[in-house]
Amino acid sequence: MAAPATTADRAADELMPAGLYLHIPFCEAICHYCNFTRGVLDEAVKSAYVSALVTDISRAPERGAEVETIFLGGGTPSVLSPAELARILDACRGHFGVAHDAEVTLEANPESASLERLEGYRAAGVNRLSFGVQSLDDRELARLGRLHSAARARQAVDEARRAGFSNISLDLMLWLPEQRTDDWHRSVDAVIEVAPSHASMYLLEVYPNAPLREEMMRRQWSVAPDEEAADMYLEGLSRFEAAGYRHYEISNVARPGFESRHNRLYWTGGHWLGFGCGAHSTWHGRRWRVMPGTGDYIRAVSESRPVRLDIRDVPPTEQLEEALFMGLRLTEGVDLQAIRERWGVDVLARYGDDLAPFLEEGLVQVTTSGRLRLTRNGMLVANEIMVAFIGDAVQ
């Protein structure tokens, strides 16, 4: 039921690229704003976890599947030693058909990087590094409870280059406590000066129970007004573009050819298998998650119990909705003709009423090449627009 209806569609679905997501749930310290599955590092647990992860991968029923990307996220995957990382990647290569030119990304924190370590990662097969620098302003980093300084971040990028990495991404955050327009511009300029091949910019989202929220109240830190934050985002993009980057997704810019191939799977209806606690998978119309607890995961794998939870087939209507709301994250938007061919749905006819106000306000446009895309102002209010594609929740 979940798979597309016709053989032609099925073929189209099969052709979509696939990737692996590996979750490493450890951190040297917990950031004040973090809401992901992670815990503070414990060497013994880490070692047991790596073994469990390797075992889990080697037991996956999707044996032999061709994958073009591997993404190690966390947590802080750079807490892994090069040897541990090599074990994990070897397990992937032993079990799946990992393409020879696969994109293998490792998320790294600047503070845990060193030339030796980075060289080791490179030798193990990592070819893309994503540094969570968040800011290149020491005061902003301190407010976020980050361990590194801006200087350390610059040094990490430098070491990565010396270790042979040319595909480096830096994460930047905006709408940070006390961050004002000028601070943001300085951070963007500093990143451009460091010249990574790829950069992401996210608005900080302070979860209701995040310690940062409490600290912000206690210290009376404020964030820029919405208007200002919107302008910060737009100006950040302009500066990146002026420096030769292409804005290819709501939160991402890259030098041509350095767009994230793994993240593109998420935006274009690709397939991915997630391993490690809390990882999510979407694989040929089926979706599941892995149990969230680190200890639970290690025990379940060692006792050969299933770790995949909430396995369900994604109904075609949901797949269509996702193709739209995920696809609109890309600057290129979605190809209306392709949607019509694959789902038999005329997007403008079905969602036209809901989209009309956004089209009218210039937040969404239909290009001459027949693509539906968000304008830059539309990207700032993407959620408001994406809601148009959400069917009534199944009660």
Added chain:
Amino acid sequence: MTQRNIRNFSIIAHIDHGKSTLADRFLEHTGALEAREMEAQVLDSMDLERERGITIKAHPVRLTYTADDGQTYILNLIDTPGHVDFGYEVTRSLSACEGALLLVDASQGVEAQTLANAYLAIDHSLEIIPVINKIDLPSAQPEEARRQIEEIVGLDGDTAILASAKEGLGVHDILEAVVKRLPSPGGDPQAPLKALIFDSWYDAYRGVVIVVRVLEGTIRTGTKVRLMNAAQDYEVEQLGVFTPKPVVIGALGPGEVGFVACGIKRVLDAQIGDTVTETARPTAAPFPGFKALKPMVFAGLYPVESHQYSELREALEKLRLNDAAFFFEPETSVALGFGFRCGFLGLLHMEIVQERLEREFNMDLVTTAPGVLYRVTTTDGAVTEIDSPAKLPDVGTIAKIEEPVITATVLTPSEFVGPILQLCQDKRGVQKALEYKASDRVLITYELPFNEVVLDFYDRMKTISRGYASLDYAVTGYWTSPLVKLDIMVNGEAVDALSVIVHRDRAYDRGRQLAAKMRELIPRQMFEIAIQAAIGSRIIARESVKALRKNVLAKCYGGDISRKRKLLEKQKEGKKRMKRVGRVEIPQEAFLAVLKVGEDG
């Protein structure tokens, strides 16, 4: 059992002064229910009533009590509604009694409504037994309560019984006092039947069940009876009493209280206050004082989702089966679509109906600002009653508008007299009396436009008196007033459901406050929204809601699309709870904004 051994009484008490708990103790003490099998506060039958600690209607309970004198008595405990909205029902309940317990909280003292109901009881020549409850509380001041009973109510404070219904203290003394101090009912069992209806409800199996107090004659199963005011004849199918479980019996004689099922289809046909008599041998005159319950407060109720219209109508019809005072008729709003104009006895009644619709019938509702029934005389001399601002005729054709006026009594500790008088003046009131009842208690009597009270008088009075002042009122007449319709325009379009009728001198302030409140309540949208307040074509206030520039650009981390979907679904749910007027999404609470404008100052 002879008539001599019957006692009919009710409990007069302010909300929270312990009426339901005391009633429970009576049941326990007389063995009507074992403590174990009793759910707390059996008499409050509806969940909603129990949750709010208020009783609208409770069944009368027949208790069998063996007194210290060795004789067995039938005690009929007749409940009285505890809120000013239901004042008429109180008078009917009191008419069914020979006596009443006046329950006063030992730490709170006498409150306006207790006082008003005590006066009603005195007017009905009831024998009153004062009871000072909650004497177990550390804050209890029984001597102060005794003094207030004497000085404010004018009863002999020395006869008050000290009690703690919660602890079971004084319960026996109260029951003995009921037997000894209250008179037994009169009435000739052979006389033509005369029975007063003081409650009725709809029962899915038996149709309408009425509760009567027999005054004269005897009612039996099979008797052909007539409801005198309704002028309808029925045959008695079933008679019974509540012990509190319903028990069927064959006849009810003078002084007795019980329920009657006789195939009545609608509660509207068996209104409280009507008199039941024998068709063949009618009583000479009905019990005096009948009046049809008339809704006083009106508001529009609309389904948030228009397809729920017919469901809403069915729900309203079901509620009306059981509520003769509740009125509704279809209404169309340009802004809200199809809905209903509903009439209520008062604000509490309105809230209860609203909550029941939402809770029992799962309706998602938009409620418009409550208003009162205006009397409009047009230049051609015709008089119409207007229950909605939308129905106000063209200004040029109005000769005069009259608004209902209440006589309000406020009982307050003397320290709050100043601010309360100020509030009454602000609300266009006219002072009628100011009496120092006891050294520190003042009874203030005012005539006030009902509309002002409906808006926010009560909340403000409670705020300025830190909860100590209490209010009772009754609609007593009409005033001619210079009233105007205040419109709210959103992006240039008048939103009919937001219009209110206000006094001309207050229109400017109200308009300004209302526009400001709307700016707060309407969330930012994709475009700038202009909000204007207008009287006729004159704009008196402007506000704008700036366009939404950004929301959170969150990471879709590790391919967790389900989470992204959930976030969007939540956002969509939020939107669904709004009403789209033109292009603007207006949240439900905005339609009640007029109730909230006083809050900020």
